[in-house]
Amino acid sequence: MSMRRWIFLLSCGTLPLQSAFMTQNAVIIYVSERSDLSVTSNPAAMVISLDSSGYGRVIDDSTYYSVYSNKKEDEVKITGSIKRGGSMPDHTTLSVQLGSSIGTSLGLQTLTTSNVDLVTDLPAQASDTGQITYLFQVTDGWTIPAQTITRTIVFTLMEKD
Amino acid sequence: MLRWFFLSTLAICALQGATTASQTVSMSIASISNLTTSGNPNAMSVSIGSDGTGSATDNTTTYTITSNTNASGTLKITGIISSGGNMPTNTTLAVALASHSGSSQGSQTLTSSSTDLITGLPTLVSDTGSITYTFSVQNGWTVPTQTISRTVTFTITSAS
Numbered sequence: 001m002s003m004r005r006w007i008f009l010l011s012c013g014t015l016p017l018q019s020a021f022m023t024q025n026a027v028i029i030y031v032s033e034r035s036d037l038s039v040t041s042n043p044a045a046m047v048i049s050l051d052s053s054g055y056g057r058v059i060d061d062s063t064y065y066s067v068y069s070n071k072k073e074d075e076v077k078i079t080g081s082i083k084r085g086g087s088m089p090d091h092t093t094l095s096v097q098l099g100s101s102i103g104t105s106l107g108l109q110t111l112t113t114s115n116v117d118l119v120t121d122l123p124a125q126a127s128d129t130g131q132i133t134y135l136f137q138v139t140d141g142w143t144i145p146a147q148t149i150t151r152t153i154v155f156t157l158m159e160k161d
Numbered sequence: 162m163l164r165w166f167f168l169s170t171l172a173i174c175a176l177q178g179a180t181t182a183s184q185t186v187s188m189s190i191a192s193i194s195n196l197t198t199s200g201n202p203n204a205m206s207v208s209i210g211s212d213g214t215g216s217a218t219d220n221t222t223t224y225t226i227t228s229n230t231n232a233s234g235t236l237k238i239t240g241i242i243s244s245g246g247n248m249p250t251n252t253t254l255a256v257a258l259a260s261h262s263g264s265s266q267g268s269q270t271l272t273s274s275s276t277d278l279i280t281g282l283p284t285l286v287s288d289t290g291s292i293t294y295t296f297s298v299q300n301g302w303t304v305p306t307q308t309i310s311r312t313v314t315f316t317i318t319s320a321s
Contacts, residue, residue, distance in 0.1 A: 035180045036180070037180055037181060038182050039182045039183070039184050041184075042184050042185045042186070043184060043186055043187075045187040045188070045189060046186070046187070046188045046189070047188075047189045047190075047191055048188070048189065048190050048191060049191045049193060050190070050191075050193055050227075050229060052195065052197075052225070052227060054229075054287060056190070058188075063184065065182060083183065092188075092190075094186065094188065134186060136186075138190055141190065141229055142227050142229055142286060142287035143285055143287075144229065144285070145190075145229055145231035145284070145285060146189075146190050146191060146193070146229050146230060146231045147189070147190055147231060148188070148189045148190075149187075149188045149189070149190075150185065150186070150187050150188075151185075151186050151188075152183055152184070152185050152186075153184045153186055154181050154182070155181060155183070155184075156181045157180040157181070
């Protein structure tokens with residue numbers, strides 16, 4: 001028997017033995033649940049000059065938000081509230097609107113220290129960027145002194161009720 | 162193994178918690194003080210009486226003041242003849258501004274120097290009042306017939 005044939009037969013004989021030592025690994029790949037909400041920057045300062053009736057309004061729509069979510073289920077929504085500075089002074093209001101391509105924008109909503117819905121019906125898996133529009137309004141402006149008002153607004157991505 | 166699981170859990174929790182975003186919003190209400198009048202008064206014509214005196218009044222116009230200044234103290238409105246110079250000898254032009262928010266000083270003779278017309282106005286004010294002009298002539302037989310035009314300027318100033 002030639003050397004080549006011996007090598008071939010030996011090789012065949014060892015294969016079943018080797019298979020007996022093979023193991024299987026169960027590989028679990030976990031894609032972590034992640035939700036992100038970010039804004040581009042702070043809006044520009046909004047300055048009102050009252051008209052003769054004491055009314056004034058100014059709009060800023062220079063900033064944007066981005067939302068990302070890969071939740072498995074449940075629709076999500078975005079709420080907004082005044083986080084720092086307290087409620088707006090009497091006769092002034094600050095409203096905000098978040099534009100949305102994939103959810104339902106609720107339009108201009110007056111901000112208070114309590115959460116108010118801004119975008120609803122966002123899908124659980126979402127990736128979107130929208131415009132932030134602020135509206136600052138003054139009524140009966142001759143009853144409040146000229147002043148500068150600063151408020152911190154927080155937007156929150158949360159599961160739909 | 163436990164440590165790895167603990168650290169992974171922490172990382173996932175941190176990501177799940179990043180669901181808020183904040184913006185700082187700066188708003189200002191500009192300081193404005195406005196004083197306007199409804200128009201010019203009608204022409205006032207005096208027919209001199211036998212004693213050489215005469216007067217005419219006009220109260221067809223109003224003024225409106227609005228202010229939201231954050232200055233301390235009070236405001237006042239002054240009046241001055243700003244164009245045309247002082248009134249001719251033996252003639253006077255006086256004006257009274259009525260006020261709901263301040264103290265009207267009544268009818269005050271106008272010259273080329275400022276005269277207080279209303280004092281004690283609050284810094285936050287929106288008010289409208291009547292303007293009453295009185296044109297008077299004394300010793301009229303010494304004054305030739307003429308037409309006199311003057312520009313009167315009202316100004317809001319701090320009373321302090």
